Amino acid sequence: MRTTESGSRRPLSFYILAGFFAAFVVFLYGPMLTIYVLSFQGPRGGLTLPMNGVSLHWFRALMGPQRTGDFVGPFVRSLALGLIVLAATVVVSIMAGLAFRRRFFGANLIFYTAVASLIMPGLLIGLGVGLMFQITGAQPAWWSSALGAQLTWTLPFGLLIMFAVLSRLSRSYEEAARDLGASGWQVFRHVLVPILSPGIIAVAVFAFTLSYDEFPRTLLTVGSQNTLPLEIWAMTTNVTSPALYAVGTVTTLISFVLIALAIGLILSIERRRLRRAVISRGASD
C-alpha cells in the first residue's frame, strides 16, 4: 500500500498501529510462552514464576504412568485419529470441491448443511452422535463415533478451503489435457492434483490439527478410551504440577512442527513454480 507519494516515509499512524499489532501478538502468544518456560522447571517447580530450577523432570514424568491416568496411550490414539481424519477430509473435500464447480441437484442443501455443521456448538454434535450410538446399541469408540463427530467439523473447513483454491483455478488446463487425450483420472492425477497441491496441503494440516486438538465433539463420543485433549481436560482439574504445562509444551510443539512443515512445503512448491515460469518465459523470448 502506498501511504505517501514518496513511498518511503511512513505516517505516524503506521507506528501506532504497528505497536497495537505487536501488543496483540504478545497477548496472543505471551501466555503460551509462559507455560512452555514453566514446564522446564526442576522437580520442586510450582505453577507460576519464578522458576524453581531447570530440568526435564516434568517431561520424563509424562512418559511414566501418571497419578491421574496415562499420557502415552491417548497421545498415540490422537495421532492415529488425526491421520484418519486427515485422509478422509482430504479425499472427501477434494471430491466435493470439484462437484461444486458445476450445478447439481441438492448443491445448495449440502452447502448450507456444511456451513450449519461448521458453526454448530460442538457439544450438541457430541450429544446427538452419542444418542445415536446409545439408541442403536452400538459401542462408541474413538475410531467410530468420535471420528464421525470430528468430521462434521473438519469437512466444512476442507470444503471452504477447496472453494477458495478452486475459484482461482482456470479450466483451460483440464481442457487442454483432455484435448490431448487424457482420461478423467489422468487429468485429476497429473493436472489437478499438482496444481491444487498447496491447497490440499492446507486442507491436510487443518484436518489433522483440528482433530488432534478437538475437545467438545469428542467428549461425549469417545467411548472408554480417551484422546489426548480429553486426558488434558481431566488433568486440568486434577494436576497441580508443571506436568500439565509439559503436556502443553509437547503437544503444541508437535502442532508447530507440522504447521512449519506444511508452510515450508507450500512455499517450496510456489517457489519452484515461480522459477519454472521464469525459465519458460526466458525460453520463449
Added chain:
Amino acid sequence: MRLPGGAPPYLQAAPLALILLLFFGVPLLLVVVVSFWTFDLYGFHPALSLENYRQLLTATSTYKVYLATVMLALIVWAIALVLAFVVSYFMAFHVRSFGWQVGLLLICTVPFWTSDIIRMISWIPLLGVHGILNQTLLKLGLVREPLKFLLFSPFAVVVAYVNLFTLFMIVPIFNSMARIDRALLEAARDSGAAGWRIIAEIVVPLTKTGIALGSIFVLTLVMGDFYVVAEMSGGQMASVVSAMSNQISLLQYPPAAASAVVLLIIVTLMVAGILRVVDVRKELTG
C-alpha cells in the same frame, strides 16, 4: 462431449453428503426426538411429552443463564471486533509487501492450530493470586494486595474468550479489506476526505461481509462453549451449554436435548438475523 471434471457431480459430492447426513443430520434429528422423551433413574423412554420444555421454560434460572450467556457473547464480540478491525486494518493498509501481509496473518492464525485447552490454562500462571501479573503489580507498588478478580472470575472468562476467538474475526475481516481497491481510498484522500471518514464511509461498508462472517463465528463459539466458562470462572459461572453438559453428566438426556433444541432455535435466529443484513454466501464460495 464429456463435461470437465470427470465423474458426475452428485457422485463426487456423495461422500460429503452421506457423512453429514449420518453424523450431523441424523444426530440432530435424534436430539429433537429425544427432547420429547421422558426419563427416570433407569434411563430414558420414548414418549411424546412436553414436560422437558415446560420445566425448561418455566424455570427462572433458564432465563438468567440465557441472559448471562448472551451478555458474555456480546461483550466478547465487541472486544474481538475492535481488536480484529484494527489488526486487519494495519495488515491490509499499512503493510506494503504481500509477503509481510501473509506472514503477519499467519502469526495471527497459527494459535488456531493449537489446543484451545492449553491456550486457556496458559492464563492461570499469569492471572492467579500469586501469578505473574499480581507479582508485577505488587512489585511496582500499584496495588497493596493481590487482585483476586483476575482469575476464576468473569474477567478471566472474557480474557480467555477474546484470546481464543479473535482470530475468527481477523481472518474474514482481513479477507474483505484485502479486496478493497486501493484506488478508491486514494481518490477519497485526494478529494480531501479525512482518515476517519475514509474508514467510516469506505472501509467499514466494504468490510461488511467479513464483519458479518466473523460475528457469526464469534457469537456461535461463545454461545456454544461450556469448558472455557467452567474452567476460567472456577465453576462460578454457568452458560447455556455448560448447564446442559451438567445435565448430560447426570445422564438426564431428554432435558439436555430440550435445552439443546431451544439453544439451536436461538442461535439460528441470531445467524439468520445477521444474514438478513449481510449476504455472506459469495464470500464463502469465492
